[in-house]
Amino acid sequence: MEDTQLISAIKQRDQTAMLQLYERYADYVYSIAYRVLGDQESAEECLQDTFWRLWQRIDQFDATRGAFATWLARLARNIAIDRLRQMRRRPKLSEALLSDDAQPTMTFLEDWADRERAENLRALIENLPAEQAQVIALSFYGGMSQAEIADYLNIPLGTVKTRMRSALQKLRTAWESSDQK
Numbered sequence: 092m093e094d095t096q097l098i099s100a101i102k103q104r105d106q107t108a109m110l111q112l113y114e115r116y117a118d119y120v121y122s123i124a125y126r127v128l129g130d131q132e133s134a135e136e137c138l139q140d141t142f143w144r145l146w147q148r149i150d151q152f153d154a155t156r157g158a159f160a161t162w163l164a165r166l167a168r169n170i171a172i173d174r175l176r177q178m179r180r181r182p183k184l185s186e187a188l189l190s191d192d193a194q195p196t197m198t199f200l201e202d203w204a205d206r207e208r209a210e211n212l213r214a215l216i217e218n219l220p221a222e223q224a225q226v227i228a229l230s231f232y233g234g235m236s237q238a239e240i241a242d243y244l245n246i247p248l249g250t251v252k253t254r255m256r257s258a259l260q261k262l263r264t265a266w267e268s269s270d271q272k
Contacts, residue, residue, distance in 0.1 A: 092108070094115075094159045095154065097112045098152060101149050102149050102150060109142075112145075113142055116163055117142075119163075119164070120142070120163065120164075121134055121135070121138045123167045123171065124138055124141070127171035128171050134171075136174070137167065138167075140174075141163070144166060145163065211266075215266060219261060222254055223254050223261070226240055226258060229243065230255065237255060
């Protein structure tokens with residue numbers, strides 16, 4: 092079967108057509124993912140994610156805009172790049188950082204050449220209200236986006252944005268006044 096026939100069948104939710112398309116392109120998608128991610132396990136997960144997304148969004152493919160293989164390659168590459176960004180952005184968070192009642196720990200600040208400024212920043216963050224310090228820690232030190240923080244804390248995204256904005260304003264004001272001294 093031609094790709095166009097398989098795509099038409101997949102749009103009708105034909106799982107056999109999906110399997111045939113998978114068998115035809117799995118190695119191709121895997122090689123793209125492996126080149127981006129550089130590791131077998133992540134590339135295999137990306138392969139699965141790519142075909143899952145293809146199944147969900149097959150209607151987004153437009154044959155008038157290019158070949159299916161090109162569209163699939165772009166889909167795989169984008170998923171791999173997103174996974175790579177997520178892996179780089181998300182260092183392992185300590186349990187203390189993630190607990191609701193714990194104050195965030197900023198041990199990486201100790202590596203700064205200017206320890207006095209690092210201690211000043213640590214003190215300023217610790218003086219924030221707990222809910223503001225928590226969103227700052229999860230965002231800047233935990234690598235989470237505001238949407239991820241909202242999901243993690245089970246609060247509205249608008250609340251996260253408000254807390255973040257308030258915290259940053261307070262930190263800026265406090266930092267500028269501490270630099271004046």
